[in-house]
Amino acid sequence: MANRRDAEPSPLRAGVMHTGLSLLVFGGIAGALGLAIYMMGDPSEAGPKQTLALFETTNSAAPPLKTRLKTDVVSARLSIETPDYSEEAGSGDLPDLGIEAPDETVMAAAETADPVGEGDAETIGVRINGKLVKPGESYGDVTRVVSLERAPIAGMTERLNGMTLPRVSPDGLAPADAYARPFINPGNKPVVAIVVGGLGINATHTKSAIEELPPEVTLSFAPDATSLQTWINRARAAGHEVLIETPMEAYDYGRMKMHPLTLLASDNEALNQARLDRILSRSTGYFGLINSQGSKIGDDEAAMKPMLQAVSDRGLAFIDDGGLDAANMKQLSGETRLRYVRADSAIDAKLSAEDISSEFMELESQALENGAALGAGYAFPITIEMVKTWTAGLEQKGIVLAPASALAAKAASAEIPSEDSVRTGSLEQPPVNPHG
Numbered sequence: 001m002a003n004r005r006d007a008e009p010s011p012l013r014a015g016v017m018h019t020g021l022s023l024l025v026f027g028g029i030a031g032a033l034g035l036a037i038y039m040m041g042d043p044s045e046a047g048p049k050q051t052l053a054l055f056e057t058t059n060s061a062a063p064p065l066k067t068r069l070k071t072d073v074v075s076a077r078l079s080i081e082t083p084d085y086s087e088e089a090g091s092g093d094l095p096d097l098g099i100e101a102p103d104e105t106v107m108a109a110a111e112t113a114d115p116v117g118e119g120d121a122e123t124i125g126v127r128i129n130g131k132l133v134k135p136g137e138s139y140g141d142v143t144r145v146v147s148l149e150r151a152p153i154a155g156m157t158e159r160l161n162g163m164t165l166p167r168v169s170p171d172g173l174a175p176a177d178a179y180a181r182p183f184i185n186p187g188n189k190p191v192v193a194i195v196v197g198g199l200g201i202n203a204t205h206t207k208s209a210i211e212e213l214p215p216e217v218t219l220s221f222a223p224d225a226t227s228l229q230t231w232i233n234r235a236r237a238a239g240h241e242v243l244i245e246t247p248m249e250a251y252d253y254g255r256m257k258m259h260p261l262t263l264l265a266s267d268n269e270a271l272n273q274a275r276l277d278r279i280l281s282r283s284t285g286y287f288g289l290i291n292s293q294g295s296k297i298g299d300d301e302a303a304m305k306p307m308l309q310a311v312s313d314r315g316l317a318f319i320d321d322g323g324l325d326a327a328n329m330k331q332l333s334g335e336t337r338l339r340y341v342r343a344d345s346a347i348d349a350k351l352s353a354e355d356i357s358s359e360f361m362e363l364e365s366q367a368l369e370n371g372a373a374l375g376a377g378y379a380f381p382i383t384i385e386m387v388k389t390w391t392a393g394l395e396q397k398g399i400v401l402a403p404a405s406a407l408a409a410k411a412a413s414a415e416i417p418s419e420d421s422v423r424t425g426s427l428e429q430p431p432v433n434p435h436g
Helices: 011-040 139-143 203-212 228-237 269-280 301-313 326-336 353-370 381-392 404-415
Strands: 069-071 078-080 126-128 131-133 157-160 163-166 191-199 218-221 242-248 288-293 317-320 339-342 372-378
Touching: 163 269, 191 203, 191 242, 191 353, 191 381, 191 404, 203 228, 203 381, 218 228, 228 242, 242 269, 269 301, 301 317, 301 326, 317 326, 317 404, 326 339, 339 404, 353 372, 353 381, 372 381, 372 404
Parallel strands: 191 218, 191 372, 218 242, 242 288, 288 317, 317 339
Antiparallel strands: 126 131, 157 163
C-alpha cells in the first residue's frame, strides 16, 4: 500500500487566518477598554488642562480691575463698569472703555471738550462700527434705518398706451423729489455720493448691496432684471433711493449684444421715445435714470436732446456715470432744464483693492476742494466690501455721505437762471406736466 502524504497548507491562507484572528483579538481588547473608559472615566481628566488669565484676577487683597467684563450665561448681556479715575494718574492699568449697555442697549457716556479752540466745543462719544454714539444716544438710534415710502405714491403716475409712467403730481411734486432719499447737511460739510449699479441680475450681489451698504448709497437697477419691482421695494425699505439704468448706443459694443431697448442715434425720436417709455414702465419708485453706455448717442444732439427733454418733463433726474461727453451734457441739460449730475469717478474700472482705494482718495480730494463728488461703480463683491469699509470712516475725515439725488438737486438749483423760472423736477414747485 502506498503511503499517503498530507499537502502542506497554503502560505496565503495561513496569513489571512492569522491576520483575521489578530484583528479579532486586539479589536475585542480595544472595545473592552473603550467601554470601561466610557463607563468609569472622568471626561474632565481626559487631557492636560491649563487655565490662562487674560487679565489679573481679583481677590480680597487686590484692587478691582479698571475694566471688568461679566458674562451672564442665561441673559448673555454685557455689563462694563466704569470706575472713577479722578484721583489716580497713570496707573498703567487697562483704560476705561466708556461703554455701558444695560438691557442689551449700547449707550455712550462722554464728556464735552474743546480740542479745537474756544467756541468750537466738540462732543466726544464712542465710535462703534464706524458710527459715533454721542451722550444720551444708543447705538440703535444712530443706526436705525428710515424706510422710504412704498411706491407708487398717489398722483405720481399716469397711464399711457397701456403703460404706467411716472409724472409730476397735480400739486407740483416731481418724482425726483418724491422718491429721493431725504438729506440734510446743517454743517455744510463736503459731501460724497456713491452709485452702485448692475443690480437685479445677480440675486446674491443685489441682496448684499441692499442689506450691507449704508442707506445713503444710491442703487441702480437693470431694466430687465427679474422681479424688478420687488427688488426696488426691498431697496427702498432698507432706505436706499434707486435709479433705473437706461441702455444707450455706444461707438463700439465689442462682443456685447446690444439691448433691445437701446436708444439709438440713428433712429428717429418716435422710436427712441417708445423705447424710453418701455423702460420707464418697467417699475416705479425711482427718482431718476442713469445711462448704460451711450457715448455715441450722447454726442448726437438731435437724438439725445429729445430724450433728455422727455426725462425732464416727467420730473426725473438724470445721472451721468461719467461715460458721456461732459460739455455736451452740460449744455443739453441746461437747455432741457434737466436735473443732472455727472460722476467724477468710475470707482471700480479696475477691480483691485489698490485701484479702488485710489479712486476713493480722489473722490475725497474733489469733495474737499469742490464741496461735492460723485462716484459710480458696479455690484462686484470687492466693490461692495470696499464701499462699506470706506464709507464707515468718512465722518472722521470731515466728509458726509450723501445720496446721489442731493448732488443732482444742488446742480439743478445752480442752473436756474432766475427766481421766476421753474424747472420740472427741481426743488422749486414745478407746473403740472401738460403732457401727463
